[in-house]
Amino acid sequence: MADQYKEAGVDIESGAKAVDQIKSIVKATQDANVIGGIGGFGAEYSLKDSFAKFKNPVLISGTDGVGTKLLLAIQANVHDTIGIDLVAMCANDILAQGAEPLFFLDYVGIGKLNPDQMKSIVQGVADGCKQAGLSLIGGEMAEMPGIYTNGDYDLSGFAVGIGDKDQLLGADKVQAGDVLIGLASSGVHSNGFSLVRKIIKDAELDLNKIYPGFDQPLINALLAPTKLYYHAVNPSIEANLIHSIAHITGGGIADNLARSIPDHLTAEIDRSAWQVPQLFKSLQEWGHLDTADMDQVFNQGIGMVLVVPKANVAAVKANLDAQSQAYYQIGKVVKRDGAAVNIK
Structure with a gap:
């Protein structure tokens, strides 16, 4: 048998x-x-x-x-x-x-x-x-x-x-004046690859080529594993320093951060606060995509957003530094003004 x-x-x-x-x-x-x-x-x-x-x-x-x-x-x-x-x-x-x-x-x-x-x-x-x-x-x-x-x-x-x-963390704890700290992603992570594969096919890209602005073959950049944030973030969670967290997956920063913000508040994002990695810039160029398309599909270099009371920002940054986690102060929470998340 x-x-x-x-x-x-x-x-x-x-x-x-x-x-x-x-x-x-x-x-x-x-x-x-x-x-x-x-x-x-x-x-x-x-x-x-x-x-x-x-x-x-x-x-x-x-x-x-x-x-x-x-x-x-x-x-x-x-x-x-x-x-x-x-x-x-x-x-x-x-x-x-x-x-x-x-x-x-x-x-x-x-x-x-x-x-x-x-x-x-x-x-x-x-x-x-x-x-x-x-x-x-x-x-x-x-x-x-x-x-x-x-x-x-x-x-x-x-x-x-x-x-x-x-x-537990959540939108109900978020208050106006809270600061948004974006944690650097390790690449595309695991969302948007149906579009990535379409771009590769349509642009006839060579996965084994090192393109301008890259320090490794394209396939290596795309397959970089998703960043795990536990060791970087858990010390601040245990110390009750964070109000809310958004894991940036499909839907980008706006859709995911909106899940971590209450209905009466808005997260204001300053796009100039961080440099979008070359991989995303190249995908945008190769795919002839506008910025709105990129924001909707990809993490754009930010894999997680911490919503932190202003008084706790220094302590959270110190914890992130201790774990060698790259981060950016990318915005703040204000009274609701239109959408749940505004990226400017």
């Missing part, structure tokens, strides 16, 4: 080999709250210490994928960083609500399971979990010939954190 299953496209032995190869990688991410190991029907994580820490504990969860950035990774045969993107898309979201990270689970759907390739993918996920303060406690590898071709795969993930209900 195993031979017939293999002929049908599913290799049980390769799956077992892949699991064996990633056991040590996964274990290296786990804290003392992880119970058991890989192989059970469900992953177990103790909340005893976490619940004792909070007066009114709340679990905060987020799930996401990588999107069509995966197609470029597969095309370039680069599989060891795409897992970082996966973790970042989930972990940065729960961080934006003030969550203390707990654990992460991943899912890989693939056409033909290659143990070495799978090891690279999971290594990226593990690296992302370390950067996010998450324990990788479980996951699923599904070999599905007929849904995916032999070279294709897809990733999704699920992150869980915890916080005190009264201390």
Whole structure:
């Protein structure tokens, strides 16, 4: 039967080999709250210490994928960083609500399971979990010939954190006079790649070429993994220095920051406060896009925005400096004047 299953496209032995190869990688991410190991029907994580820490504990969860950035990774045969993107898309979201990270689970759907390739993918996920303060406690590898071709795969993930209900961040805490601190992105992150791929095709770009203004081939710049902000931002969250956070994903600064601002206030953004990275300028030029299009699709060099009381700005900046996180003071919160976010 195993031979017939293999002929049908599913290799049980390769799956077992892949699991064996990633056991040590996964274990290296786990804290003392992880119970058991890989192989059970469900992953177990103790909340005893976490619940004792909070007066009114709340679990905060987020799930996401990588999107069509995966197609470029597969095309370039680069599989060891795409897992970082996966973790970042989930972990940065729960961080934006003030969550203390707990654990992460991943899912890989693939056409033909290659143990070495799978090891690279999971290594990226593990690296992302370390950067996010998450324990990788479980996951699923599904070999599905007929849904995916032999070279294709897809990733999704699920992150869980915890916080005190009264201390969670959000728009309800934001006040007029709060200062906006933008944290530098590491590139395009994991949003807008359907447009990126269209630009590459239409402009007939060479992914292996180093274009003017770049210090690396275009494919390397595009595949730079999404920045994880946990270590840079968590000290300020723990010190109750921040009112709200926006993770800048699809929809750009305006759409995402609007989710972190109450209806009676406006976030005023000074576009001159930071230099848009060359990658975005080139994409705009190659794609013949106007600035409004760029703002709607890409992060434009700002991967996260902290909404900070004016009195706490110096302390937040000191925490960011201590973690070598690049940042810009990009604006302020004022009484509502038209849109929720104005970029000038």
